[in-house]
Amino acid sequence: MLKLHNCKKIFKKKTALNGFSCEFDQGIYGLLGPNGSGKTTLMRCICGIMDTDGGNIESDENIIGYLPQNFGMFKTLTVYEMMDYFATLKNIPSKTKEEEIKRCLELVNLTEVMNVKTKGLSGGMIRRAGIAQAIMGDPNILIFDEPTTGLDPEERLRFKNLLKKIKKDKTILISTHIVSDVEAICNQLIVINQGKNIYQGSLEEIRSAAKNKVYIVSEKYEDQLEGNYFIKDRISKDNENFLYVLSNSKIKFGEPAEPGVEDGYLCLLKN
Amino acid sequence: MLKNNLKLLLKSPHISIPLLILLLSTVGINLYAMSSYFMNSDIFAYAEKSLWLCIIGFIINFYASYEFFYQIRFSDTEETIQSYHNVKNKSDMVSLLLLAVFPFVQFVISLFFNCVLFSTSGMTNDSYMVHITLVYFLYIFLGGVTAVIFGALTARKIKRIVAYTIFALVLFLMSGISAFIFEGPSLSSSINFWQIKYFFAYLLPNNLNTIPYDDYGFPCELYRWNLSLFWVLFLLMLLIFTFRLTKKKLKIISVCLCAAAAAVNLTGYLMGGSHIEAGSGIDSIFLSDYVYYKNNKTEVKQQSADFKITKYEMLLNISRQLDAEVTMSLSDHQKGTYLFTLYHQYAVSNVTDESGNPLKYSRSGDYIDIKPDSSISKIKIKYSGYSSVFYSSSQGTALPGNFPFYPMAGYYDLKAKFGEYNHIFAPKTEYSVTVNAPQKIYSNLKETGDHTFYGKTNCPVFAGGLYEETDSDEYHICNISSEILLSEEITPEFLDDVQKKIDQLDKNSGIHLKDYYWLKMSLTFCNQAFGNNVLYSEDGIMLSSVDSPEETAKSIIEQKKIYDNAQ
Ligand SMILES: Nc1ncnc2c1ncn2[C@@H]1O[C@H](COP(=O)(O)OP(=O)(O)O)[C@@H](O)[C@H]1O
Ligand SMILES: [Mg+2]
Numbered sequence: 001m002l003k004l005h006n007c008k009k010i011f012k013k014k015t016a017l018n019g020f021s022c023e024f025d026q027g028i029y030g031l032l033g034p035n036g037s038g039k040t041t042l043m044r045c046i047c048g049i050m051d052t053d054g055g056n057i058e059s060d061e062n063i064i065g066y067l068p069q070n071f072g073m074f075k076t077l078t079v080y081e082m083m084d085y086f087a088t089l090k091n092i093p094s095k096t097k098e099e100e101i102k103r104c105l106e107l108v109n110l111t112e113v114m115n116v117k118t119k120g121l122s123g124g125m126i127r128r129a130g131i132a133q134a135i136m137g138d139p140n141i142l143i144f145d146e147p148t149t150g151l152d153p154e155e156r157l158r159f160k161n162l163l164k165k166i167k168k169d170k171t172i173l174i175s176t177h178i179v180s181d182v183e184a185i186c187n188q189l190i191v192i193n194q195g196k197n198i199y200q201g202s203l204e205e206i207r208s209a210a211k212n213k214v215y216i217v218s219e220k221y222e223d224q225l226e227g228n229y230f231i232k233d234r235i236s237k238d239n240e241n242f243l244y245v246l247s248n249s250k251i252k253f254g255e256p257a258e259p260g261v262e263d264g265y266l267c268l269l270k271n
Numbered sequence: 272m273l274k275n276n277l278k279l280l281l282k283s284p285h286i287s288i289p290l291l292i293l294l295l296s297t298v299g300i301n302l303y304a305m306s307s308y309f310m311n312s313d314i315f316a317y318a319e320k321s322l323w324l325c326i327i328g329f330i331i332n333f334y335a336s337y338e339f340f341y342q343i344r345f346s347d348t349e350e351t352i353q354s355y356h357n358v359k360n361k362s363d364m365v366s367l368l369l370l371a372v373f374p375f376v377q378f379v380i381s382l383f384f385n386c387v388l389f390s391t392s393g394m395t396n397d398s399y400m401v402h403i404t405l406v407y408f409l410y411i412f413l414g415g416v417t418a419v420i421f422g423a424l425t426a427r428k429i430k431r432i433v434a435y436t437i438f439a440l441v442l443f444l445m446s447g448i449s450a451f452i453f454e455g456p457s458l459s460s461s462i463n464f465w466q467i468k469y470f471f472a473y474l475l476p477n478n479l480n481t482i483p484y485d486d487y488g489f490p491c492e493l494y495r496w497n498l499s500l501f502w503v504l505f506l507l508m509l510l511i512f513t514f515r516l517t518k519k520k521l522k523i524i525s526v527c528l529c530a531a532a533a534a535v536n537l538t539g540y541l542m543g544g545s546h547i548e549a550g551s552g553i554d555s556i557f558l559s560d561y562v563y564y565k566n567n568k569t570e571v572k573q574q575s576a577d578f579k580i581t582k583y584e585m586l587l588n589i590s591r592q593l594d595a596e597v598t599m600s601l602s603d604h605q606k607g608t609y610l611f612t613l614y615h616q617y618a619v620s621n622v623t624d625e626s627g628n629p630l631k632y633s634r635s636g637d638y639i640d641i642k643p644d645s646s647i648s649k650i651k652i653k654y655s656g657y658s659s660v661f662y663s664s665s666q667g668t669a670l671p672g673n674f675p676f677y678p679m680a681g682y683y684d685l686k687a688k689f690g691e692y693n694h695i696f697a698p699k700t701e702y703s704v705t706v707n708a709p710q711k712i713y714s715n716l717k718e719t720g721d722h723t724f725y726g727k728t729n730c731p732v733f734a735g736g737l738y739e740e741t742d743s744d745e746y747h748i749c750n751i752s753s754e755i756l757l758s759e760e761i762t763p764e765f766l767d768d769v770q771k772k773i774d775q776l777d778k779n780s781g782i783h784l785k786d787y788y789w790l791k792m793s794l795t796f797c798n799q800a801f802g803n804n805v806l807y808s809e810d811g812i813m814l815s816s817v818d819s820p821e822e823t824a825k826s827i828i829e830q831k832k833i834y835d836n837a838q
Contacts (some may be wrong), residue, residue, distance in 0.1 A: 071351060077278070091355075
């Protein structure tokens, strides 16, 4: 169980969290928000890396697995040694330590590079090692800050499968600024913008935010678009160019389309 | 956690190799110093060479600590570890402890070599061993720990270039190279700019290329401990300040504790105290009084007293400096002014008569005038201070009776030239003295109790430091520890020879050397204090050289005559 109530974090010039409230149950939550919206700050506050400047965070777990946005390791140690280093700091009893390290490395598919120095790992492998470190000790709350950036499509797929392997009864919070990641992985969605929780709900629900606001418009009408609108994409079909437009007002010369998660998200941000 | 950090350290060659070199050079330098010891038996020359370690250690320990913490800071592991339950600071503290092990190992290795030397040499008294343990602990261990904490602190907050620049600056201030900055301004103004330099320099033994005093050893006074502890605590305080503690109270308490302890030690350092400064500083043994008498406005006076002191009762408390309480019994007392000479650095706090009534007095330079309203039979003077030549410190004492560390009747000219004073021989009188000092005190007066001395002389001497009593059945002898190794000590055989020579030279001298307490004094001390190789007194004789029984015999006969003929 994890509850945030009216959390505030103010840096010298910038208010990074501006009264963020949210409740988490079991499940995989996607924290979606543009760069600089306060995702990392929120996660740091939850993990106790930063103190909040107001509000409170309630949790009945004393360990939280955390993968920081910039996860790194000591270059001169091997993967196993590094995990041993983390495990000791995590207070994992020395009896079960080796077993636990191997379990976690197995889960993230790094058993083969166990005795390789971390300096020889690829970006994707380092992220996976970071996940291994986070799940060590089997915490009930897992927080991953942008786990998919820098991963190639294959690695993304692997990450998705990995999450499935991690038991279901956990609270997992994943931040990203890429909507497609969320669609593939999460079953709950939180949208953060300018330090505020502007939406919380299921993937289906967010689509409805863009209901009747998505149109496909032929390129030749581009000059005639008016009011509050946003061209999300340009598509080419049968040698004709079309615009994928989000608009608050009805577009007569456009054809209404079925909104996706991204459309809902964009509508939330643009309003 | 320690094991993990050790592994990390060992696996970082840019840190572990310099540290390994440091440990190897510790062994190497000690071996080299030891070989030179076996050539000339000079234990101080040995210790001096081995003390170069503390400088190398200071640099390498700083480097290792900086790089180790820098590596932790920029490895992108910090955030991960911070997310664990309150272990980040613990882990950093363990790293700090791990790095502090290296100066400790250096200390232990050096000590081990000294133990070997000590056990193979002829020393029986452990005053030297205690001294060298303290010196190594202070300079090799605490000096190294200071560098470690400094490295950790800068690595957490400051860019590499800036950190190393600051460190280089500190080294520059500590070294002799920077002396020119302080020399000029200090001589031409009343402010002692050297203090700025000392504030850093005293972390390590300065002037490693000047031979220490045989009876004093390396500088290791209380105030130097204060300085080292101040730096350790102060830097530790700043380091804890950079920690992010979830328990705010714990942070506040530990920062406050460190700050309080640092403040106590800083006060201790600023209180200063007696020490030997052999360098070119303004408070050095060579310059301090030379400059004083050169600039002194009070005129030099010489006038014999029109009263006599029949007995001195002295209480000498020696810790950072001399705190004395001297009661003088007066004879032939008449109304008028009593004139005394007391070295100007001793500040008089209280002058009373026998029943404790304050007496009017005035002080100028080395002179005190006491003007009682009625006739009195005793004067009691309380004073404290120290001389930069005739020290009275937590480490050693050298108070020769012909230097007015106690009030002498009459005005004397004390004028000093480069560490030498005029040698005053006061009239013979009775002394009853209690000395409380951290060291055992030796004197040419008879030792009557634990800290008490009694006897008649014209020059009571109190000395403490690296001495060693080598009692034989027939003679009472006290030698200087290190000189025993150089075979420059007073031996019963030598005294037998001297006795023979005396009997040959003067059958009726009546001198029986077995009746005296024999004190070996360093050449420096004898030259400064008496201007002679021999100091004769009723209960004790001091010698500074044991080269020739014949010369010694002659000197003793001559000095005894002078003594007998004196008032
Ligand atoms: N340590 C910090 N000091 C000052 N400002 C910060 C700090 N961390 C984050 N910020 C600011 O807070 C805002 C939110 O940052 P962040 O939480 O990193 O956003 P996100 O992870 O969503 O990109 C940004 O404008 C950023 O500049
Ligand atoms: Mg971020």
